[in-house]
Structure formats: C-alpha cells, structure tokens
Amino acid sequence: MKNNNKFLSCAGLTILWFFSALSYASNQVQSIRIWPSPDNTRVVLDLAAAPQYKSFSLNDPDRLVIDLSNITGSATLPAISGDSSLIKAIRSSGDDSSMRIVLDLTRNVKPTVFALTPTAPYGHRLVIDFPEQQRIESRPPPSIRAARDIVIAIDAGHGGEDPGSIGPSGIYEKNLTLPIANRLAELINKEPGMRAVMVRTGDYFIHVNRRTEVARGHQADLLVSIHADAFTSPQPKGASVWVLSLRRATTEVGRMLEQTERHSELLGGVAEIIRDSANERYLAQTVLDLSMNHSMVTAYQAANQVLGELGTITSLHQAKPQAASFGVLKSPDIPSILVEVGFISNPNDERQLKSASHQARLAQSLHRALKRHFQLAPPADSLFAQQRAREHKVQAGESLSLLAQRYDVSVDALRSHNQLSNDSIRIGQVLRIP
Template sequence: MHNNYYTIKGCLLLLLSILAPLVHAANQVQSIRVWPSPDNTRVVFDLTASPEHKYFTLDKPDRLVIDLNNIKAGSSLPVVSGETGLIKTIRSSTDNNSMRIVLDLTKASKASVFALPPTPPYGHRLVVDLPDNQPQQNIPPAAIRTARDIVIAIDAGHGGEDPGSIGPSGFYEKNITLPIALQLAQLINRQPGMKAMMVRTNDYYLHVNRRTEIARGQQADLLVSIHADAFTSPQPRGASVWVLSLRRATTEVGRMLEQTERHSELLGGVAEIIKDSANERYLAQTVLDLSMNHSMVTAYQVANEVLAELGKVAHLHKKEPQAASLGVLKAPDIPSILVEVGFISNPAEEKQLKAPTHQTRLAQSLFTALKRHFEQSPPADSLFAQQRAREHRVSAGESLSLLAQRYNVSIDDLRSVNQLSSDSIRVGQTLRIP
C-alpha cells in the first residue's frame, strides 16, 4: 500500500509536468495594430493571454527583437493593420512553445515594450512604443514677431489604442472628438489673425503629458481639449466645460520650478543673464506665478464664452465652468479648457454626437466663442490687438475731418471703411481706422 501510494503520486507528478506546459502554452497573437504619430509609433500585439516576454535591440541593421514564451504550437503572426515609415517589416519564427518577433526598423529607436491588461474593447496586449526623435519645430519667440497670429492648440481627446468612452451602439469617443477638432481647425485657419495647431492630427495614441508639451512647443495662446462625457447610467446628458483647478496648478508650478533645466523655457532670453541659481529660481517663481494667474483667469473667461455659445446648439449639463485636476489640464503657463460636447453614454445624445451636422454646429459654436474672446482680449503682439488699436470711439467735438488729420488718412477712406453715407458722426460711435 505504501509503495503503491508513492507510485501513484510519482505518476501524477510526471503527468502534471507533461501537461503543465500544454496548459500554459495557450497564448497566441490574434492581431497586430500599428498606430503612427508624428513623433512616435505604437505597435499593439493583441493576445489571448497575458504575455511572458523579453526584448532587446540590435543595430547594423536596426532591429527590435521580442521573445514570447508559452505560445501555442504552430502559431504564426496575423496580417498587420496599419503602417509607418519607422518599420520596414514585422516577421517571426517559432521554436516549440516560443515565438521570436523581429521588427526591422528604418533607423534606431529607443523602444519601450510593456504589457497591458484587458480594458474593453481590448483584451491582453503587448505594446511597443518607438519614439521618432525628430526635432520639434517651434514657432519663433514672440519678441521677434510682429502682428502675429493667435495660436490655438486643438486637442482631439483619446485616439489610436485609446478609444475613450464607448456609446450604447458601440461608437467610440475618439471618432467624435477628431471630426469636431478638424472642423474647428478649418474655421480658425480661415480667420485672419488666428492659427490652429492640431495636437493629434489622426487616429493615433498620444499621452496626456505629451499633449501639453506639444501645445507649449508651439507657444499656444490657448489649449482646447475636446471630449465626450460618459456615466454608468444612460440618463445624464449635456455639454460642460472644465478648467484647471488651483490645487493642480500649484502642484505643477512646484514641479516646473524643481526642474532647473526648464527655467530658460519659462524665462525666455532673460535666463541667459541670470547666473545665480537662487535668483534664477526666484525669478522663475515670479514669472510662473504671474503666468499661472493669467492662464487661469483667461481659461475661465474663455470657458464662459464657450458655454454661452454651446448653450445655443446643445443642452448644457453644467452652466458654469467646472474646475478639475484632469491630465490634459495640467499646464499652469498655458490657458487650457476641456470641452465635454455631450454624454456618449446617453443613447439620444450619442446619436446626435455621431451626426456630422451636429458636429459642425458644435465646431462653429466653439469658433465663435474663441474668436469673440480674443477680439475682446487679444495678446498685445497679435494682429487682433493691432486691429483693435485701429478703432476710435468718437468724443464730443470731434469730426470726420479732424480724425482723418489725426490718423493721417483720407476722409474718403474713413467713409469707405465705415460705410458712411455722409461726414456726419455721433458721440460714442466706434470708427475703424484704415
């Protein structure tokens, strides 16, 4: 009996040792998705189970090699969806229960490879991020520009691997935010004195921190992030606008001050003259505090303008700007607002948000609000400010001929630009000066 017990136990252990690899070796690459962006390519391997992996890079030629363990025997890679100039080919070879995947690259890239757990609509994933370190083209500093355009950074929320919220019909938030952002950009670019800068130009993933960095790199006067809201129940509906919370702003100011290498970014050319580190930090603190106050006031003013216009084309969930510590609202030196155009989780509103006509109305309302704000409060070196300065409010005793002489223009030009049928003007009237 004793011997039989050990014999049976030994057989069971042997059987388990044989079956164990078969139980675990069930992983398989189901699909490969490539998401290119201007400065990064993301490759996503969709898997049936959590990956066991390791990776390394090779040069001459440049390659990224990924080894996957416990892969289903006889597995091969599926067809790749998407393409990028950074990757020539993706190939594989198998050996028993392991697979080697090789990404042939067009140039060296400091790859980051990590696993992601299931998040609807995706299952287990192995993600490869390949930075494409091209120098960021910055707009020249404001000091050397004259009558510049007001730069609006437009951030279409989510994208690529990150679909955002999902509506009852299965529609993705990312497919609502991008069309609205593109239409808003078109309206802005048609307006003399304004220029749109798309943070995300297509359907690809972009980290929230990178979004504010891109806006800062383009010296944006305002960052507008477009999203669609969602809730666990279908009842909530309506648009809202969010601004940076004071607590988040103060925290970000502290972080930026700790990074001494960024002081020149905050101080501009002044940093070249500041040699004493204590004085540099003091000056950076002063500049950033002033900048933060200006940014938060500006964002709140813009948010109110946007709500006023959105209320004409959509139901409002919140009628006043809401303060939040959201990731994209983290730049204390850039006025930033986040616009929730509606609830994608509400079936009626999801249907409305999917409609191109409603997307156009939303984009138009955003543009109208932004244009009105900057006409009223233009940056000092902008074309809007220059145009605003060429206006004159008529005071008692002033005549058209007197104004023509003062501004060194002809009476005919004054009549023409103001569409006057005679030389008669009234006190309080605003005249444009050609």
Template sequence: MMQNNYYIKVRGYLLLLLTIGSFSAAAVNQVQGVRVWPSPDNTRVVFDMATAPEHKSFTLDKPDRLVIDLSNTKGGSSLPQVSGESALIKSIRSSGDGNKMRIVLDLTRAANANVFALPPTPPYGHRLVVDLPDNNPTQPAPPVAIRAARDIVVAIDAGHGGEDPGSIGPSGFYEKNITLPIAKQLARLIDAQPGMKAMMVRTNDYYIHVNKRTEIARGQQADLLVSIHADAFTSPQPRGASVWVLSLRRATTEVGRMLEQTERHSELLGGVAEIIKDSANERYLAQTVLDLSMNHSMVTAYQVANEVLQELDKIAYLHKKEPQAASLGVLKAPDIPSILVEVGFISNPQEEKLLKSGGHQAKVAQSLFSALKRHFEKSPPADSLFAQHRSREHRVSAGESLSLLAQRYNVSVDDLRSVNQLTSDSIRVGQTLRIP
C-alpha cells in the same frame, strides 16, 4: 492489501499529473491580432493576446531588429494580418513551434524599444505593447520670431487616440472618432481667419501621453489650448455639454513643481534667466513670473470657457451652465490658458447618435470657433494682428467731426462712413468708430 493501495495511489497521482500536463499544453497563449499605430515621434505596435503574455526581448544590429520571445505561446511562422504601417518598420515576422514563439521586427533604423504588457481594457483584451521612439523624427520648423502683428496660435487637442479609444457609446462608437473630426474642422475655421493659426496636437489616430500634449502646445508658443472630449457615465441618462478649467489646487501644485525644475526656468523666463546668476534670485523671479502667468492663464481660461458655453447653448443642451474646475492633466500648464470641452455624453444613446453626425460635428466646431474669435477680439494678445485691428478704433470726444477724424487718420470720409455703416456724417460723443 496496503501495497496494492499504494500502487493505486501512485497511479492516481501519475494520471493527475498527466491530466494537469495536458491542460497546461492546451492552455498555451496565442497572438490574435497585430496593430501598428504610427505618430510623428513614436511607433506603437500592439499584439493582441489570448492571455497575459510571458515575454523577453532584445535588439540586434546590422541589420536593426527587435526580437521578442514569447513562452507558453503557440508558435508558428504566420502572424495575423498586420493592421497599419510605419516608416520605422520594414516587416514583422515570426517563427517557433510547440509552446514558444519568436517575433522579429525588422527596423529601418535603430530604436530604443520599450516592451510591456497591458491588462484587458474594453474594447481590448490582453496586449503586448512595443513602443519604438523615432530617433530621427521630422523636425518642426523653428518658431517664427514674434513680429509686430503676429497670428494668435490656438492649440487644438483631439482627446484620446490610437490605443486609447476613450469612452465607448452604446453602439460601440469610440470617443476618439468624435474628437478628431471636430478638431480638424475647428482647425480649418481658425486657419481661414486672418490673424489666427491652428496647431493640431495630434493630426491622426495615434496616442500621445497627456503630459506631452501641453508640451507640444508650449513648443508652438500657443496662446490657448482647447482639448476636445466627449463625456460618459455609468447610466445612459446624463446628457449635455460642459467646459472645464484648471482648479486652483492643481494650479498651485503645478507652479510648485515647475519651480523645482530649475533647468526649465529659462524656458519659462525667456532671456531674463540667462543673466541671473544667483539661483536663489532666479527662483524668486520664477515664482513671481509663474504666479502672474498662472493668474492670467486661469482668468483667460475662465473667460474663454464662458464664451464657449454661450455658443454651445445655441446648438446643444448644456450639462453645466457654468465653467467647471478640475485637476485634469491636459489643463495643467501654468503658462498656457487651457480649457477642456466635453461636447456631450457619448454614453447617452441620443447624444451618441447626434455626436456621430457630421452635421452636428460641424455645428460644434463652428460654435467653438465663434467663441474663440469673439474672445480674442475682446482681449487680443498685445503683439497680435487682432490687437492691431482693435487699436484702429477711436472714441469720439466733444468737438470732433467725421471730417476732422478723416484728416487725423489720413483716410477718406467716405471710407469712414462705409466701414462704420453710417448713413450720414453725424457722430455723437462717446461713439466708437472703426478706422479703416
């Protein structure tokens, strides 16, 4: 009787193991989608997976390839249709059977691939990500030497992008699809204004790390960084636009961090750093320059934020009527005045509908441009065309006449009268006249 019980137990265990084995065999992973996100200096390939991927990867040359082996994954020679393309990737193919799959990326040149898994983040599930840095990116034109009347450079950062959709509205609309159109329209308005030039941090739907956004702006010698976003909350009620600047606490932290990076002092100090041999003295000078620069950046950013709020108030509801301070990564540059504009709450159904509207996006872009232009007209960089125009102003003193000023500035009385919209030659003490 005991022997029979023993055989019954053994048979039960075997059945249990077979059952577990069948479940394991049925629970293999699967590639559900393939997306390619190219950017100027990096290509990201994303494989959407049914469950968390188990992977190993290596590279081959002659020809250049990246090989990814997926275990516990349904094999086969057919992948889902690839979305997107990149000049770095010739093709993406696969092979395998049973519980193994090999994916091969045929490359146009060698690249140091970074392969890693990402957990589910709405709207995406499990993902296997391949980052391929472009070892030969298109080199930007060298910055133009500063001249007597240069353009004011505004760096425009369209928030999120690529694999990072940002917040998601009730209808499923992505924040990244709001920020980029507004950024592009703002860039067009800036480029059409003599004396101003726009520089897009990202020009299309791809991902850029938040730390690199400020580096890109600095590389183009930007006078101002404007980052465009759409806000969100856990409930649909909050609404309205707001503008954020760097908090003092984050500012102090960033200055300290840059002081520790002695290899970047020449970048921050310009040619002065090359003649400073004593590293201790260089640090003191860097501290002074960075403190002055940070103070200027924060004051300027606060002034710009107020101008932006004043314009946005004409076309939208304001969530906050004063600039808000925060430790946001994109605002961290101590040497570039930076603001972050939340154009509204995408989590609010009414505002999501409004933010999706091309007409409203155009109004937002126009408001931002008007605010920026007014700020730089009031406080232009000293070597800019805006500053040159402003210097051609004259404050009338006692005993001066229109004909006397015309002689002094070598212009005609008629031109003076026309540019200042005067109906007569009468002027008053303290009056400011524009000089054509």
C-alpha cells in the same frame, strides 16, 4: 473519513493546478496593429492572455527581437493592420511553446516595450513604442515685429490605442473628437489674425504630456482639448467646460520648480535674468505663480465664452466652468480648457455627436467663442490688439472728414470699413480705423 477528505483536497489542488498551468500556457498572438504618428510609431500585439516576453535590439541590420514564451498553436504571424516607414517587415519563427517576432527597421532607434492589461475594447496587449527623431522645438521669444497671429492649439481627445469612451451604438470617442477639431481648425485658419495648430492630426496615440509640449512648441496662446463625456447610466447629458483646479495648479508649480533644466522653457525670457534658478528659487516661484495665475484667469474667461456659445446649440450639463485635475490642463504657461461637447453615453447626445451638421455647429460655436474672447482680451503683440487699438470713440464736434484727416485715411475707406450708409456719426459711437 479524514483520509478521504485529505485525498479529495489534494485531488482538487491538482485539478486547479492543471487548469491554471493549462491557461498559463495557452497564450496566443491574435493580431498585430501598427499606429504611425508624428511623434512615434506604435506596434501593438493583441494577445489572448498576459504576455511573458523578452526583447532586445540588434544592429547591422537594425531590428527588434521579441521572444514570447508559453505560446501555443502556430508560430505564423497573424493579420497585420497599418504600416510605417520605420518598419520594413515583421517576421516570426517558433515551436510548440514559444514564438520569436522580429521587426526589421529602417534605422537605429531605441524602443520602449511594455504590456497593457485589458481595457475595452482591447484585451491583453504588448506595446512597442519607437520614438521619432524629429521633435518640435520651442522657438525663442518673439522680438519686436509685425503684429502676430493668435495661436490656438486644438487637441482632439484620445486616439489610436486610447479610444476613449464608447457610445451605445459602439462609436468611439476618438472618432468624434477629431472631426470636430478639424472643423474648428478650418474656421480658425480662415480668421485673419488667428492660426490653429492640431495636436493630433490622425488616429494615433499621443501621451497627455506630449499634448502640452506640442502646444508650447508652437507658443500657443490657448490649448483647447475636445472630448465627449460618459457616465455609467444613460441619463446625464449636455456639454461642459473644465479648467485647471487650484490644487493641481499649486502641485504643478512645485513640481516644475524642481525641474531646473526646464526653467528656461517655462520661464521664457525671464530665465535670462534668473541665471541661478536653483538658488533664486523664490524668484522662479514668483514668476511661475504669476504665469499660472494668468493662465488660470485667461482659461476661466475663455471657458465662460465657450459655455455661452455652446448653450445656444445644445443643452449644458454644467452652466459654469468646472475645475478638475486633468493632465492636459496642467501647463502653467499656456491657458488650457477641456470641452466636453456632450455625453457619448446618452443615446440622444450620441446621435447628435455623430451628425456632421451638429459637429459643424459645435465647431462654429467654439470658433465664435474663441474669437470673442481674444477680441476682448487680445495678446499685446497680436493683430487683434492692433485692430482693437485702431478704434475711435466719437467726441463732440468731430466729423467723419475730421477723423479721416486725423488718421490719414480717406473718408470713403472710413465709411466702408464701418459699413456706414452716409457721413453721419454720433457722439459715443465707436469707429474702427482701417
């Protein structure tokens, strides 16, 4: 009986090994996808199982070679979707157990190649990232000049290989955030004294760290990241707004203090004074702490304005700003908020979020909130600050003609600018000076 058990045990192990080896050798390239973006070109190989691969670059002509082992079936290339000016052609060769894929390139570039495990809706993937040569460089601090626009960086959450959450109908979060972001950008760009910068302009992947870099490169006054929430059950609903948690803020300041090569970028003009930021760490930390504190206070005030507007067009999941450690909120020098416009996992919210009219209402509410926030607290060198300074509170004995003479404008212009039907004004009334 013992011998029989031993025989069965060995047979079982043999069978397990056989099927394990069979599955190990049964990989296959199912499709190839190309995702171009301003920052990089991403090529994705969708595979049936985890890839076993080697890669190397060649020059004259420029190309990347990927050798896949344990591949069964034909070495013919599967369907390819997308294109990029970087990639001239993709070709393949192979035998019964391996496949070589060659990417012919238009220029010499150093790629990053890595594997990704399954994440819905994708399975196993081999990813090749080709960085672009051009990057947005931070502009020097502005000198004294004419009043500037307030810059709002708008980040449409997720994109490309990162679809975000998936709604009951199968729609991806990335396909909801971009149209809302585009509508918001249009409204901001129509507003005198405001300018929008889109972090993501199409369906491509962009790393969370790069999102804040784009905002910093454009010297953004505020970063607004647009998302749709999700939960494991369909009940939760409504919008919410998130700001950076104090714990994450403290961690980020400490981490950035170690990156002395980035101090001139993070400290702005103060870096010219703190020449030896490694030895004057306490001074650098004070400046970064002040910058982070200002960013967090500004973000919280903006978040409150956004919640107030969102509450007029949709239900709120949280009535007050929530603190979290989201990576897109971590910049110490750029006030940042993350807006969850609803729960994509809730059928009613999802239906609304898919509606173009509701997307327009969301964008309009965000625009009103951001405009009001910066009207109340405009940057000192902005057009909004200049407009706010050109206000006058009527005192006893003052008339419209007297004020027109004092500010060197015509009575007609003063009347028209304040939408007055006649020349009558009252004590305490605030007039805008054209």
